[in-house]
Amino acid sequence: MDTIxxxxxxxxxxxxxxxxIFTFLGLLALTIALASCQWDSQGEPSPSPVAGLKEQPTxxxxxxxxxxxxxxxxxxxxxxxxxxxxxxxxxxxxxVPEIGEPVSxxxxxxxxxxxxxxxxxxxxxxxxxxxxxxxxEIPGEVRDRILESLRDRPESFWRELAxxxxxxxxxxxxxxxxxxxxxxxxxxPPEELWSIQITSDEPQxxxxxxxxxxxxxxxxxxTLLTDAxxxxxxxxxLQAPGGKWAEPFILPADPDLLLQRTGNACLNEAGFPPGSxxxxxxxxxxxxxxEADSGGVLGxxxxxxxxxxxxxxxxxxxxxxxxxxxxxxLDWDPDLADSVRLGELTHLDGPDLxxxxxxxxxxxxxxRYFPEDSCALVEQCVSGSGWRRLLQFNATVHNVGAETMYxxxxxxxxxxxxxxxxxxxxxxxxxxxxxxxxxxxxxENLSSKQAFCVESTxxxxxxxxxxxxxxxxxxxxxxxxxxxxxxxxxLDCQWIxxxxxxxxxxxxxxxxxxxxxxxxxxxxxxxxxDDEGNPVWEPSGQTTPAGAPINRxxxxxxxxxxxxxxxxxGVSLMPTGSFVTEPCSDGQLGPLRNCGFKSQLDGIEIxxxxxxxxxxxxxxxxxxxxxxxxxxxGESVRLTCNVEDGNVPQxxxxxxxSTVLGTGVACAFGESLANATVTGEAAGFEFICxxxxxxxxxxxxxxxxxxxxxxxxxxxxxINCLSK
Numbered sequence: 001m002d003t004i005x006x007x008x009x010x011x012x013x014x015x016x017x018x019x020x021i022f023t024f025l026g027l028l029a030l031t032i033a034l035a036s037c038q039w040d041s042q043g044e045p046s047p048s049p050v051a052g053l054k055e056q057p058t059x060x061x062x063x064x065x066x067x068x069x070x071x072x073x074x075x076x077x078x079x080x081x082x083x084x085x086x087x088x089x090x091x092x093x094x095x096v097p098e099i100g101e102p103v104s105x106x107x108x109x110x111x112x113x114x115x116x117x118x119x120x121x122x123x124x125x126x127x128x129x130x131x132x133x134x135x136x137e138i139p140g141e142v143r144d145r146i147l148e149s150l151r152d153r154p155e156s157f158w159r160e161l162a163x164x165x166x167x168x169x170x171x172x173x174x175x176x177x178x179x180x181x182x183x184x185x186x187x188x189p190p191e192e193l194w195s196i197q198i199t200s201d202e203p204q205x206x207x208x209x210x211x212x213x214x215x216x217x218x219x220x221x222x223t224l225l226t227d228a229x230x231x232x233x234x235x236x237x238l239q240a241p242g243g244k245w246a247e248p249f250i251l252p253a254d255p256d257l258l259l260q261r262t263g264n265a266c267l268n269e270a271g272f273p274p275g276s277x278x279x280x281x282x283x284x285x286x287x288x289x290x291e292a293d294s295g296g297v298l299g300x301x302x303x304x305x306x307x308x309x310x311x312x313x314x315x316x317x318x319x320x321x322x323x324x325x326x327x328x329x330l331d332w333d334p335d336l337a338d339s340v341r342l343g344e345l346t347h348l349d350g351p352d353l354x355x356x357x358x359x360x361x362x363x364x365x366x367x368r369y370f371p372e373d374s375c376a377l378v379e380q381c382v383s384g385s386g387w388r389r390l391l392q393f394n395a396t397v398h399n400v401g402a403e404t405m406y407x408x409x410x411x412x413x414x415x416x417x418x419x420x421x422x423x424x425x426x427x428x429x430x431x432x433x434x435x436x437x438x439x440x441x442x443x444e445n446l447s448s449k450q451a452f453c454v455e456s457t458x459x460x461x462x463x464x465x466x467x468x469x470x471x472x473x474x475x476x477x478x479x480x481x482x483x484x485x486x487x488x489x490x491l492d493c494q495w496i497x498x499x500x501x502x503x504x505x506x507x508x509x510x511x512x513x514x515x516x517x518x519x520x521x522x523x524x525x526x527x528x529x530d531d532e533g534n535p536v537w538e539p540s541g542q543t544t545p546a547g548a549p550i551n552r553x554x555x556x557x558x559x560x561x562x563x564x565x566x567x568x569x570g571v572s573l574m575p576t577g578s579f580v581t582e583p584c585s586d587g588q589l590g591p592l593r594n595c596g597f598k599s600q601l602d603g604i605e606i607x608x609x610x611x612x613x614x615x616x617x618x619x620x621x622x623x624x625x626x627x628x629x630x631x632x633x634g635e636s637v638r639l640t641c642n643v644e645d646g647n648v649p650q651x652x653x654x655x656x657x658s659t660v661l662g663t664g665v666a667c668a669f670g671e672s673l674a675n676a677t678v679t680g681e682a683a684g685f686e687f688i689c690x691x692x693x694x695x696x697x698x699x700x701x702x703x704x705x706x707x708x709x710x711x712x713x714x715x716x717x718x719i720n721c722l723s724k
Contacts, residue, residue, distance in 0.1 A: 115345070115348060117465075118228075119464075120225060120227050120228055120332075120463075120464035121224075121227065121229075122225055122340075123223065123231060124224075124327070125222045125325065126328075127323055127324065127326065128219050129166075129251065130218070131161050131218065131253065131254070131255065131321075132215035132254055133150055133213060133254055134212070134213055134254040134318055134590075135212040135213060137590040138590065138709065138710075139649055139677060141679070142647060142649060142709070142710070146710050149710070149712070149713055150203065151202065151203050155198050158216045159218070160586060162198075162218045163191070163194065166196075166220055168252070168255055168283055169249055170458075171284065171285065172287060173185070173188060173325070174457065174458060176234075184468065184469030185459075185468055185470065186234045188222065188325070189225075189340070189342075189462050193462060195221045197221075198216050198217070200216040200218075203215060203216050204216075208253050208320070209320065210319075211319040213253055213254060213319060223330075223336065223340045225340050225341055225463055225464065226463075227464050227467055230467045231468070233468065238327060238329045241330060241331045246327075247324055247325045248323075249288065249322075251288070251320065251321055252321075254319075257592045257593060258283060258286065259279045260594075260669045261317045262310070262314060264277065264306055265290065265308050265312070266310035266313065266314065267285035267287070267300065268300040269300060269302040270297075270299060272302065274303040276492050277490065278490040279594050280489065280594070287310065288311060289310065290309060292306055292307060341463045343461025343463050343466060344400040344461075345401075345402060345461075345465060346401060346558075347403075347559075348401075348402045348403075348465075349558065350401050350557075352401035353400075353479070353517055353522065353564075353565060354397065354564040354565070355397055355398075355514050355565060355567040356396040356397065356398050356567070357568065360394065360395065360512050360514060360567070360571075362488075363392060363393035363489060364489060364579035365389060365574075365577070365579055366389075366495075366578050366579065367388070367389055367661075367666060368390060369387050369697075370382055370384075372385045375425040375492075376492070381493035382497045382499075385694075386694065387658040388497055388499045390496065390499075391498045391571065392489035392495045393489050393512060395494070395514050396460075396484050396485070398460050398483075399480065399482065399484070400461070400482075400564070403481055404472075404478050404481055407477035407522070408477065408478070409476050409477075410474070410477060416537075416551070418544050418550045418551070433518070433519045433521045433542065434454065434516070434517070435517060437514060437515075438512070439496050439510060439512055439513075440511035453477065454478070455473060455477050455485060456470045456472050456480040458484050459482055460482065460483065460484045461483070462482075467480060503573045506574055506575065507573075508572070508573055509571065509573075511569070512571045513569075514567060514568070517565055518565070521553075523553055524557055526555065526556045528554035537552065538552060538554050576663045576666070577666050580594050580595065580653075580667065580705065581597050581598060582595055583596060587712055589709065589712065591676065591677045593711075594669055596707045596711040597653060598705065599627055599664060599705055600705065603704065604721040604722075605723065624701070625657075628657040628701040628702070629657075629704065631690075631700055632689055633690060633698070634688065634689060635689050636686055636687070636689075637686065637723055639686070639723050640684050640685075641682065641685060641722075642678060642680055642681060642682040643717050644718075646681065647680075648717055649708075649714075650716070651677055651708070651709055652674070652675070652706055652719050653669070653672050653704075653706070654702050654703070655667035655672055655673060655705060656673065656702060657690075657701035660697060663703075664704075666703075673687045673688070673702055674686070674687035677709055678719050687702075706719050
């Protein structure tokens with residue numbers, strides 16, 4: 001384990017003033033469906049199952065649709081020269097940093113280049129579907145009012161809703177080689193190239209599987225640009241121009257609030273440790289073929305089984321639509337290729353990793369409780385046990401070179417090089433030394449984490465140098481040209497522990513950054529091989545926790561390999577609260593959403609029976625803190641609540657209260673003590689008072705958060721409750 005404060009050489013290099021740095025968690029790269037990431041009890045890779053359709057889909061006729069124009073992204077140089085080929089001298093000119101040498105941020109860019117693109121291949125991509133907003137959760141007395149307001153929403157709202165439905169195809173397409181035994185990946189083009197056209201004259205109210213929805217019809221079109229061999233490698237039916245293929249999908253009619261509505265029924269966790277999904281990243285795991293009994297390490301439901309299959313859960317709570325993504329191999333058209341070419345290209349003769357700074361802007365704050373035996377403590381992902389406040393975020397590295405960034409097979413037991421070290425708590429191998437997170441603004445000793453799976457998870461480029469397929473998994477690692485190794489917020493340990501970071505002003509800004517490959521363990525260039533074709537190794541200066549030396553492969557690095565290896569973004573933090581108390585960004589409504597809530601400091605009148613009051617008084621004579629409401633741990637609490645204006649219903653969410661942190665934990669729906677819609681008529685709600693979690697968190701307190709049911713137009717109003 002590479003831990004700040006335990007390795008003096010790394011600490012000296014990575015602790016400039018006011019900057020907190022800890023090793024980048026590559027833990028469980030967005031390994032959507034990566035069953036190959038798993039290891040058996042003997043420490044060897046487990047075989048990957050081929051989970052897929054019982055019958056292959058029938059190809060359908062494609063429909064021509066307009067394609068949005070996009071600017072060219074391959075950079076050009078004034079002199080048009082091809083960059084020099086990598087040589088040993090290059091490594092001397094741009095050496096790997098020595099241990100103890102600081103990694104300085106740079107605003108330089110890799111050498112720009114102008115090259116004639118080879119003739120590649122073009123695939124049209126199309127899907128026709130319908131998407132809508134579920135109305136079942138809106139009380140009947142206000143449903144018509146909200147329905148009319150939804151009808152008036154701009155077309156951009158419906159296009160964005162359609163985009164969120166389309167992205168549910170990502171997991172199966174990007175890891176299609178695990179769906180079909182003899183086929184490869186068939187990823188969608190980057191989202192910048194998506195064209196979504198609403199084809200309905202206006203939204204229509206429909207009943208789907210007995211559910212009330214407001215729906216629109218749409219068409220999605222785009223174009224894949226890749227090398228000439230990729231179409232056939234991905235799908236034999238696409239080998240030659242004119243070839244067609246349709247990939248079937250069954251999708252939720254309303255793509256939002258997937259976890260809240262259907263639990264983990266549709267979430268395929270194969271390749272992830274338990275508990276890697278949450279309400280915000282559930283779409284990453286979506287797999288409509290998940291069955292209720294698909295459990296275990298290689299099944300859909302590693303965290304817990306679900307009582308229903310995905311389709312049963314969707315039909316019971318949301319309603320489904322059947323559709324398919326249609327691919328057609330087009331005749332080569334240079335003008336069309338120019339209009340859809342996307343992705344930087346910095347080197348023809350080697351890989352080049354570039355940090356995707358914009359992905360750091362996908363971040364959120366959560367509260368989570370960690371017992372003393374938590375793996376997060378063992379792996380030093382948090383600074384202490386108990387309630388912790390965490391900053392989760394996306395982190396992505398893009399291979400913008402024309403060659404694969406190769407690591408190769410994971411060697412489970414290699415006492416000579418120690419590049420991979422087994423961690424028993426999470427049952428996975430660590431990789432040395434993938435990158436650093438940086439968090440600037442306060443000096444805190446935050447936790448550190450090593451990477452363990454470096455592989456191609458998504459295709460960000462759309463050009464002739466970026467294939468559609470690759471062979472990389474967690475046991476045979478590498479990042480394909482034009483692909484990314486991405487880590488989504490919500491994955492285990494994919495966070496910074498900000499519990500002890502003092503936020504004085506509301507909206508105070510901190511700098512969140514990623515430094516990729518700071519010590520040259522990843523070969524952004526050509527591996528140095530011996531006469532037998534094996535990698536040549538060299539000392540890195542780092543050691544394992546047991547003190548054994550860690551070696552790294554020698555590499556002839558491409559020129560300026562490290563100038564695009566770091567980036568950062570500003571993150572605005574509040575003194576308290578979580579993403580649940582942030583404004584809604586996608587127009588979500590209803591009682592299950594995790595946004596738009598506010599802490600309500602009063603409004604609940606506690607009336608205890610005589611015996612309960614006597615026990616409470618004997619247990620705790622300390623005055624109840626502001627924002628907390630007392631109850632007897634483990635006992636049932638009955639609340640009768642209402643709002644003054646029944647035409648503006650509110651959502652009441654009850655969460656635990658942390659005595660140590662002195663605040664409510666602003667919980668998501670799945671962690672709430674109670675969650676209900678409150679109208680003008682008094683209604684009763686019941687929940688169990690929080691029990692003590694440890695000596696410092698004795699329980700017996702809860703907090704109240706409220707939100708208008710229809711957040712876009714309605715306002716907050718106080719909820720009044722009586723407890724008996």
